[in-house]
Amino acid sequence: MNETLLISILAASITAGTPILFAALGELITERSGVTNLGVDGMMLVGAATGFMASVTFHSPWLGVGVALLAGGIMALIHAYLTITLRANQVVSGLALALFGSGLSSYLGKNYVGMRPEQTFEKLAVPYLSNIPIIGPVIFKQDALVYLSYGLVVFVAFYLYKTRAGLFLRALGENPAAVDAVGVNVFGLRYLYVIIGGALAGLGGAYLSLAYAPCWLENMTAGRGWIAVALVIFALWDPWRALVGSYLFGGIDALGFHLQVLGIPVSIFILNMMPYIFTIVVLIFVLIRRGGRLAAPQSLGLPYDREER
Amino acid sequence: MKIKVQKSLAPNLTSQILVPIFAVLASLFFCAIFFALTGKDPIEVYSTMFSGALGSEYGISETFVKMIPLALCGLGVAVAFRMHLWNIGAEGQFYMGACAATWVTLSFPTLPFFLMIPAMIIMGALAGGLWGLLAGWFKVKWQVDEIISTLMMNYIGILWVDFLVYGAWRDPEGKNFPLTAAFPAAAMLPTFGSLRVHYGIFFVFILALIFWVVFKKSKWGYETLVIGSNPIAAKYAGINIRSNVLLAMFISGALCGIAGMVEVSGVVGKLQPGISPGYGYTAIIVAWLARLHPLAIVGVAFLFAVIHVGGFMLQTMGMPSATATMLQGAMLFFVVGSDILTKYEIKFISSKEGEKNE
Numbered sequence: 311m312n313e314t315l316l317i318s319i320l321a322a323s324i325t326a327g328t329p330i331l332f333a334a335l336g337e338l339i340t341e342r343s344g345v346t347n348l349g350v351d352g353m354m355l356v357g358a359a360t361g362f363m364a365s366v367t368f369h370s371p372w373l374g375v376g377v378a379l380l381a382g383g384i385m386a387l388i389h390a391y392l393t394i395t396l397r398a399n400q401v402v403s404g405l406a407l408a409l410f411g412s413g414l415s416s417y418l419g420k421n422y423v424g425m426r427p428e429q430t431f432e433k434l435a436v437p438y439l440s441n442i443p444i445i446g447p448v449i450f451k452q453d454a455l456v457y458l459s460y461g462l463v464v465f466v467a468f469y470l471y472k473t474r475a476g477l478f479l480r481a482l483g484e485n486p487a488a489v490d491a492v493g494v495n496v497f498g499l500r501y502l503y504v505i506i507g508g509a510l511a512g513l514g515g516a517y518l519s520l521a522y523a524p525c526w527l528e529n530m531t532a533g534r535g536w537i538a539v540a541l542v543i544f545a546l547w548d549p550w551r552a553l554v555g556s557y558l559f560g561g562i563d564a565l566g567f568h569l570q571v572l573g574i575p576v577s578i579f580i581l582n583m584m585p586y587i588f589t590i591v592v593l594i595f596v597l598i599r600r601g602g603r604l605a606a607p608q609s610l611g612l613p614y615d616r617e618e619r
Numbered sequence: 620m621k622i623k624v625q626k627s628l629a630p631n632l633t634s635q636i637l638v639p640i641f642a643v644l645a646s647l648f649f650c651a652i653f654f655a656l657t658g659k660d661p662i663e664v665y666s667t668m669f670s671g672a673l674g675s676e677y678g679i680s681e682t683f684v685k686m687i688p689l690a691l692c693g694l695g696v697a698v699a700f701r702m703h704l705w706n707i708g709a710e711g712q713f714y715m716g717a718c719a720a721t722w723v724t725l726s727f728p729t730l731p732f733f734l735m736i737p738a739m740i741i742m743g744a745l746a747g748g749l750w751g752l753l754a755g756w757f758k759v760k761w762q763v764d765e766i767i768s769t770l771m772m773n774y775i776g777i778l779w780v781d782f783l784v785y786g787a788w789r790d791p792e793g794k795n796f797p798l799t800a801a802f803p804a805a806a807m808l809p810t811f812g813s814l815r816v817h818y819g820i821f822f823v824f825i826l827a828l829i830f831w832v833v834f835k836k837s838k839w840g841y842e843t844l845v846i847g848s849n850p851i852a853a854k855y856a857g858i859n860i861r862s863n864v865l866l867a868m869f870i871s872g873a874l875c876g877i878a879g880m881v882e883v884s885g886v887v888g889k890l891q892p893g894i895s896p897g898y899g900y901t902a903i904i905v906a907w908l909a910r911l912h913p914l915a916i917v918g919v920a921f922l923f924a925v926i927h928v929g930g931f932m933l934q935t936m937g938m939p940s941a942t943a944t945m946l947q948g949a950m951l952f953f954v955v956g957s958d959i960l961t962k963y964e965i966k967f968i969s970s971k972e973g974e975k976n977e
Contacts, residue, residue, distance in 0.1 A: 392952060392955060403956075405903055406951035408948075409900060409901075409944055410945055410951075412941065413944030416942075417941060418657075420938070528939070532774075533774055536767070579782035579785065583778045590763065590767070593767060
């Protein structure tokens with residue numbers, strides 16, 4: 311394999327992994343606070359559709375990003391209300407969100423299918439850094455949202471492990487009653503983190519429709535939201551591992567495309583299966599290595615009920 | 620008079636039936652507001668859907684055609700849900716069932732009807748069942764979350780069918796369309812006269828009845844319920860959880876596989892991409908709305924078939940058929956959200972009694 315091809319595959323891995331990375335970081339934050347939200351795919355789709363619509367209407371991709379964040383957050387608010395306030399089953403509510411989001415995005419985006427936006431996120435080379443051999447063109451010749459995702463990983467890791475607020479976030483998922491006892495508002499904080507998680511899923515969707523594709527198609531996530539949910543599990547709820555995992559997925563995506571370009575006779579359908587097979591295989595691999603025990607937040611999936619404290 | 624809200628100790632049957640019905644009505648009202656806000660006349664939307672699905676012989680026939688796979692997959696996922704096994708993989712199991720049934724017609728095209736149909740049913744059930752069992756095996760062997768594995772296997776199953784119909788199974792006389800050859804007449808389920816409704820509807824009623832009897836009357840049915848509601852108690856009672864998980868996943872997948880077989884044999888008459896417009900996902904809502912009760916599943920499947928067929932009619936109003944998916948998602952929101960209402964009850968206490976208590 312020659313160097314240009316290697317660089318182009320690696321760079322494409324990062325681009326293809328970025329939507330999953332945003333969504334996975336969002337889900338990671340949500341799950342750390344003790345709430346599972348399986349509606350990631352639906353929130354991504356709504357983010358992708360609304361972000362694209364706003365970007366086309368107002369001729370500003372950045373405004374599109376803002377709208378996608380907002381739309382994802384609103385979607386997550388439904389889940390937060392149902393699961394935190396009404397203590398509904400988180401699995402079912404998340405599934406409802408996934409379905410609702412898929413329908414809603416198709417409904418809203420109907421007239422935008424196949425449209426080309428005038429402005430998208432272009433690749434920007436970082437001065438000096440992009441001249442480093444191999445690493446430079448792979449990591450530092452990306453679009454603005456990719457740079458944003460790098461920063462976000464650093465920020466989430468720092469917030470989670472080094473700040474007081476991050477300590478509370480982790481405690482929320484482990485032992486909400488203890489957090490309540492210190493006088494911190496468990497319900498309010500869980501709302502906050504579920505909404506942030508949704509906003510990031512929306513951002514992941516917007517990355518697909520504004521930078522990766524860039525266009526809007528019905529169900530364009532092709533299950534990436536679900537992959538993000540799986541990724542959080544095998545990243546063991548750690549942002550750095552989520553970063554690595556996302557790029558691995560991106561890599562499989564990119565590799566398939568490049569194999570086709572090289573004319574290697576592999577069925578496109580078999581190639582498209584790879585991310586899904588890979589998800590299951592990696593999950594099994596991680597579980598075997600950890601003896602079936604994952605360091606999942608202890609109270610993950612359990613609604614907090616003061617009456618039962 | 621005082622009104623007091625308190626936790627009810629035992630589930631109250633009336634509230635368990637009334638609350639979901641009100642939740643469904645509330646979701647329709649909510650979506651009506653949404654349609655109005657986005658510039659559609661909600662009354663026109665609903666009446667288009669309703670008359671499209673139930674206003675003609677053709678519409679009613681189509682509604683039953685959609686009800687059959689929804690009910691069969693709904694029964695399938697309900698088997699797993701009873702044990703709190705989240706089999707989200709009905710869609711993939713449906714495709715695998717359809718695929719295996721097609722294999723029978725392609726390999727033994729000359730079988731007579733009375734051998735062909737049973738062979739297709741068995742292979743369909745086996746393929747769907749094994750697809751579900753695989754996820755169950757990952758779970759008992761390595762504790763792989765079945766939500767993730769079944770979901771990923773949906774995509775794999777669908778792509779597998781694509782792989783076959785675009786490749787080895789493509790009909791050489793099909794002008795390069797991704798279709799298998801049309802099934803021989805012996806592989807087709809009979810229809811009611813010239814309508815598209817087919818005898819697959821009997822599968823629904825028979826299987827719903829078997830489901831009801833097994834889970835109501837048999838020891839195994841009771842065991843699954845115990846595992847679902849309290850796995851620790853089940854363990855101490857000596858119930859083998861592992862083998863029950865495997866069995867439930869197999870049966871769950873087998874029912875969805877039969878749904879796939881019935882669809883290709885009753886409606887499509889060949890294998891092609893996109894034979895299911897998401898029946899497997901909608902079935903999850905159907906099962907949940909019906910509170911996993913087999914007879915209620917058939918009823919709710921009919922309601923959702925109405926929405927589904929109605930959704931197609933919305934295209935005449937320039938709306939995407941995915942609007943139906945949105946409606947169904949909203950219904951599930953209202954139903955899960957209102958669940959808490961069934962856990963509490965409102966008591967009216969006369970003031971004298973109230974004083975005594977305080």
